[in-house]
Amino acid sequence: MKIRLASNLQCDSIVDGEGMRTVVWTQGCPRKCPGCHNPETQAFNEGFLVDVDDVKKEISSYKNQDGITLSGGEPFSQPEACYELATYAKSIGLNVWCYTGYTYETILAMAYENDIYMKLLQNVDVLIDGSFIMNLKSFNLKFRGSSNQRIIDVKESLTENKVILVPSYHQVDMGSDLYQKAEGIFV
Ligand code: SF4
Secondary structure, eight states, rough: OEEEEEEEEEEEESSSSSSSEEEEBBBOOOOTTOSSGGGGGTTTTEEEEEEEHHHHHHHHHHHOOEEEEEEOOOGGGGGHHHHHHHHHHHHOEEEEEEEEEEEEEHHHHHHHHHHHHHHHHHHHHHEEEEEGGGBOOOOTTTTTEEEETTEEHHHHHHHSOOOOBBBGGGGOOGGGGGGSSSSSSSO
């Protein structure tokens, strides 16, 4: 199986989720959000194709990583490949964060049509959902660009059948509490 990426994997990121992370920059996004932070990742025929097994090998080669982050681009536009990567990451003890322009509720609706979306969602620990909205942009938001986006504890949300946010990431005060690591939500 192949995945279309926008660029090489990026290890040691500390801005794309909690801890030290390896970021998978998927290529292709159906939206054109004004102010998109990665407009070069929007076209579905750009970037490059790579074998998912090679991406897995590269993920396993990086040391001292807490998890992977599926970003883009739109990871849910390549659900099979991202599902493969998410399950692999979890099998080697890494947690999985995922950025998506879809809302959590839209992904649940998509899952009625094709269960690959649910399979991917079930293997994501933390979902940052929603499109970037320029007039809601703020630099006081941790791990997200605009205030409409939510940092969602996926496992809790699926269990409770409603969106459960990771509360410590939703404080807009840049005080010390904001930087306390949320406990208990990672595998
Ligand atoms: S969803 Fe993300 S990658 Fe896609 S256009 Fe919007 S900001 Fe850019």
